[in-house]
Amino acid sequence: MNNVIVQKYGGTSVGDEEKIKHIAKNICKKFDEGYKPIIVVSAMGSTTDELIKMSKKVTFSDKNPDLRERDILLSTGELVSSTLLAISIKSLGKNVISLSGSQAGILTNDIHGSARISDIKINRLKDEIAKNNIIIIAGFQGINPNGDITTLGRGGSDTTAVAIAAAIKADLCEIYTDVEGIYTTDPKVVYNARKLDKINYEDMLEMSVLGAKMHPRSIELASQYKVPIYVCGTFSSKSGTLITGENNMENNKKITGIAIDKNVAKISIKKIKDQPGIIARILEPLSAKSISIDVIVQNTPDKGYIDFSFSLSEDDLEYAHEILINEKKLKYDSIVKANGLSKISLVGSGMQNESGYASTMFKVLGDQHVSIDMITTSEIRITCLINQIDTTKAANALHSVFELDK
C-alpha cells in the first residue's frame, strides 16, 4: 500500500515516559512527510519480566502458571505502551488510534505462550488508514479461535511488525531498538564487533535463531513475503542494517557473524531402554507444550540402552523437566538437568560447499582451553555448546581469527 510504513519500537525504546514522547514526535514527523505510519510496540522496559515474576509468585507449590491466564497477563504490557504512545501522539494534535492485537486482526493458533500467526484480517487497518489515523498496535499478541488472547513468545513484537508489513504490503518495516543495527557478534561480548550495512535473510535467520536480538519467525516471514527490514537505533542518527533477500556482493567474507546465546540449558536422560520410536516418545510431550529443543546428542552406553541429551532455552528448563518426570511410560535410570551453558555459532551463507571452517573453529576453541559439550552444524552454520563462563574468551578468539572486525 502506498506510503504505508511499519515501524516497531522495542522495550527499551518505550522504556519511560520521556522516551515515549521522543518517539511520538518522530512518528508525527514521519506522518507530516506524507507517510502513513503503522507502529508496533513492545512492553515498556522490563515489564514482561516483572509480570512473569508476579505470575510465579502467586503460584502455589512449584506448578507452572496457567498459560491461558499468563498470556492475558503478559498482553497487558503492550496495551500500556501502545495506549501511552497514542495518548502522546494525540496530544500533538494528530489523529491516532491504538489497537490491541485482536483489534488489529491478528489471528493465531492456540499454543499459549508461543502462538503462531495464522492470518491477519486487514479490514480494520485499512479503515483506520482511510480515516488518516496513525495506528499504534500492541505487539506480541493475537487472538486464537476460542477468542482468547495469545502471545507470540519472547521478541514476538518483531513478528507482529513484519506480519503486518507483509499483510498490508508496506514499503518497509523499520525495527527501532537499543542497538544501532545487526553486528558481526554481540558487542557486549566482543568489544570490536562491527555493524553490518546489509545482511541477507538466510544469515539473519541463523543469527536470530542463535541468539541475535530479533525474533526468528519475523525473519522467516520477511523472507517468505519479501519484506525489507531496516534495523536501527531509536536514539541514534547513525545508519542501521538492511535485511533483504539480496546477497551482499561487495562483502567477500565467507563468515557473516558469530551468534551467541548465553541462555542455554541441557537435559540428559541416562540409560533409556532402546525401542523403536523411543526418541519421538521423549520429544512429543515437549513439542505438545511448544518447548523447542535444540542440539541433540545420543549415545549407546550398553547394548539395548541409549543415553539421550538435548539443549533448550534456560527459560524452558524447569517446565520441560517437570513434563519429562511426569511421563510415567518412559523407563530410564535418571534425568539430569543443567544450566549455565552458552551456544556459540559461526554463521555465513558463504560457508556453503566450503570446508575447513569447522576444524578451524574447534582448533581455536581448543587453543583457548574451551571444552565443547555438544556440536551441531547446518549448511551455513557451525554451533558449539560450551560453558557459559568461557563465552567471552571463545567469542573474541573466533571473531579475531575469522577477521570479522575488518
Next chain:
Amino acid sequence: MNNVIVQKYGGTSVGDEEKIKHIAKNICKKFDEGYKPIIVVSAMGSTTDELIKMSKKVTFSDKNPDLRERDILLSTGELVSSTLLAISIKSLGKNVISLSGSQAGILTNDIHGSARISDIKINRLKDEIAKNNIIIIAGFQGINPNGDITTLGRGGSDTTAVAIAAAIKADLCEIYTDVEGIYTTDPKVVYNARKLDKINYEDMLEMSVLGAKMHPRSIELASQYKVPIYVCGTFSSKSGTLITGENNMENNKKITGIAIDKNVAKISIKKIKDQPGIIARILEPLSAKSISIDVIVQNTPDKGYIDFSFSLSEDDLEYAHEILINEKKLKYDSIVKANGLSKISLVGSGMQNESGYASTMFKVLGDQHVSIDMITTSEIRITCLINQIDTTKAANALHSVFELDK
C-alpha cells in the same frame, strides 16, 4: 441462581502477591463449601493512580489524555489482578477462568471514563458456571457499542459486582475491602467512629455519594434490583455491615452517619451577563464530558449580571476549567478555580420531616470557628462545604453532638 455468590475484592485486598494467594485460598474454601463463586477484582494497590500519572506524563503541553486511549490503559490494571488471581487459584487445583469486562458480557454506553452499564449478557457466565469454573472478572470495565473498552469511573468495580449479582440473580454480593464495614464516619478522621451492623440503601447511597468508600452507582443498582450487599474486611474475621432495603428498626437514631469528602474543588464565574438559559449554557459542555458538578450557588452582584459558583471533584478541576475557558460564547469578568475544600454531610433517612438538624449543624460548626462556604440539603442529608484544614475538627464535633459513637 442457586448458590451463586458474587465477591468483590478491592485494590488493597489484591495489593500484592501474598494477598492474592490469601484470597485464592478463601475462594477455594467457598467453592469447596458448595458455592459457585463469581469474583470481581479491582486493580492492585495504587495501579490505577500510577497509570493515570503515566498518561499525564506522556501528554504534551497541558492537554488532557485522550479518553478512549486512557480507558484501555486503565483497564489493564484489572486484567493484571484478575489473571494473577486466576493463576493462583488454578495452582490450587481448581477449575478457574478469568474474563475481561467485555468477555463477561458487560455492555456500557460510550462515555469514556465514567461509562454506565447498559446491559449484561450472561450467556458466557452461565456457560462457565455450568462447566463448574470459578469465574474471575476484571472489574471497573466494559465495552461500548463501538467495541472499545470503557471504564466505569473511580470505584467502578463495586458497580461491576452488584450488576453481575443482579444479572445472575446471586444470593448475595460480598464486598471485601480494607475496612471492616460501613462506619458512622471516616475512622481516619474521627477516631471513635462506630461500625454499623446494617444500613439501608437510601442512607448508604447518600453516604457513598458524599465520600464513603463505595461507588454510588453500585448502591443505586443494588437498591433497584434488591441485591443485598455485605461489606466486610478481607483480612479480618469480624462481622461487617449488611446493606439492604430494610430499615433498621432497632436503631432509633435519626442520623445514620457523617459523610466526609476531602477531594472537593470549586469554580466561580464572576459577572456573567444574565440571559435566559445561561446556566444551562455553562453546565452543558461539562456534562457532555461527564464532569459531575455538585453544590451550586448563584448570586446577583449587579442588575443584569450573575455570579455563579459550583463545587466538583478535585480530579475534574483542571479539565472543567479548561473546558470553560474555551467556551468562547460565555461572556464574564473572570473565572476563579480553587481546591483545598471538604464536604461534610449529615446523613439519615430518619431526618425526614423532622426539623432542627440543619440549625444544630450550623451552630456546632460556628462554635468550632469553621466557616461554611456553600450549603445544600436533601430530604435525608445536610451538606456543608468547608475548608479542608477544618475537616477533622468539624467531623469530630458533629459526631459527638449527634451521639454517633453510642
